[in-house]
Amino acid sequence: MQQERSGNTRTKVNYRSLGELIRGIFFLLFGLYAIFAQKYNLGQFQVSQTILNILGIVLIAYGLFRVYRGVRYLFHQKD
Template identity: 50%
Template sequence: MQDEQTNRRVENKYRPLGELVRGVFFILFGLFAIFAEKLGMGEFRISPEAMSILGAVLVLYGVFRMYNGIRKLFFNRN
């Protein structure tokens, strides 16, 4: 029974870390979508306005993922 509790605790610590990592990737993809064409790193077939909107949505979703991960890691006291 004690082994089950320790395994559950370890599993619960990895999930928020995954949230943080996913958040960082979404933020990076969003920044790439916003600035890639302006910096000459890529050319997209959709309008720059649509890419900026997509980038902003990706960045916001990444911030949300990071917030969730931080909240679950540090502020969820059971």
């Protein structure tokens, strides 16, 4: 019975870390899109490039934080 509980917990932790990684990658991609969209004619925005750069940097920083948390949960599990 105790092994079943620990097995279920381990599965939830793996899904959580996978979710953190996926969300982090999406935020990284959105940040890169915000920075490079107008430069490479991938989209037109009604705000200045400076604001898009700031938004992109914030999104990239948050994405890196999410990826870090996902990797930490994935590889540093307590048994």
